[in-house]
Amino acid sequence: MGCLTVASWRCVKQCGACCHLDPEERPELAEYLSPEELALYLSMVGPDGWCIHLDQLNRECTIYDDRPRFCRVLPDVFEEMYGIEPEELDEFAIECCQQQIEAVHGDRSLEMLRFNQAVGVSLLELPPLD
Numbered sequence: 001m002g003c004l005t006v007a008s009w010r011c012v013k014q015c016g017a018c019c020h021l022d023p024e025e026r027p028e029l030a031e032y033l034s035p036e037e038l039a040l041y042l043s044m045v046g047p048d049g050w051c052i053h054l055d056q057l058n059r060e061c062t063i064y065d066d067r068p069r070f071c072r073v074l075p076d077v078f079e080e081m082y083g084i085e086p087e088e089l090d091e092f093a094i095e096c097c098q099q100q101i102e103a104v105h106g107d108r109s110l111e112m113l114r115f116n117q118a119v120g121v122s123l124l125e126l127p128p129l130d
């Protein structure tokens, strides 16, 4: 049997990296959000760059059931926003999370370690330490 690793996206608790919304770090927002969604997005950015709906102590969304469409990792949302086919969703969403976690928490952070473990990315697949 081969040793192919199939990773499945999932969110992990105590992360919250994607809720750091600072638009200066996301220059392409207008390319995948409608004007209404962009206005909503910008209205959610707090003075420290974090979403005003994030409980920063517990790193939990306080409006989870009512969170905007662009906060949802769903096949139809990602297809519409990014042109990602449903079968590509896991790989794309994992990369998005890794980029965001690296930017917010660091590429060797506990959050990155826990995320990679949760989605099934082997440490052997990660780039070596400098």
Ligand code: SF4
Pocket (backbone or CB within 6 Å): 010, 011, 012, 015, 016, 017, 018, 019, 096, 097, 100, 101, 115
């Ligand atoms: S970056 Fe990914 S793992 Fe972290 S809170 Fe957002 S969706 Fe969850």
Ligand code: SF4
Pocket (backbone or CB within 6 Å): 018, 019, 020, 021, 044, 051, 052, 053, 054, 055, 060, 061, 062, 063, 064, 067, 068, 071
């Ligand atoms: S609405 Fe919730 S999920 Fe969306 S960015 Fe804010 S805290 Fe995060």
